[in-house]
Amino acid sequence: DQQVKQNSPSLSVQEGRISILNCDYTNSMFDYFLWYKKYPAEGPTFLISISSIKDKNEDGRFTVFLNKSAKHLSLHIVPSQPGDSAVYFCAASGGSNYKLTFGKGTLLTVNP
């Protein structure tokens, strides 16, 4: 049973445009959400997070939106740059659970 779902395996956008990556979750206990970026042959690196007490968090070109009623979050990248091309993982955790549950990832390609 997949508790964190990224339904788009890949996304392609033009440089300078907005990239929107989506993530859905099923576990109501999740209260903290993170996005990670991963380049080939490297470990994932933390990008941005959001707590369930918020519905938006911004960090430079990256904004994460959380819709708790829909159990949906999205990552917006504006403007997109070729260096943003990577696999993006959505992750979630809940309560006192030590674990992060990851989605399957979305490969973002930003074309020059």
Add this chain to the structure above:
Amino acid sequence: DVKVTQSSRYLVKRTGEKVFLECVQDMDHENMFWYRQDPGLGLRLIYFSYDVKMKEKGDIPEGYSVSREKKERFSLILESASTNQTSMYLCASNKQGPAGELFFGEGSRLTVL
């Protein structure tokens, strides 16, 4: 600069061999994790440890064991490697308490022939 270091970036082993993957973190983190990443399957948790000598099974522990004798070191052991264990293995750590930002190592690409 904080770091999670995995001992081997690339390994090639034969079926039936015993494989050790080592991970060391210098952030004094209590929690350490082993994930594997496979195309189309994302990151799947194999084992984690929230204290020295403590370990808990993740989502896919079959065929693996772990060892945590010191706080900074977490080892993943494949007792008898099989071809379906060919994968990218990622070690991570974070502070004690509810899961927050994980710090990952660069990964170990294991090929089992």
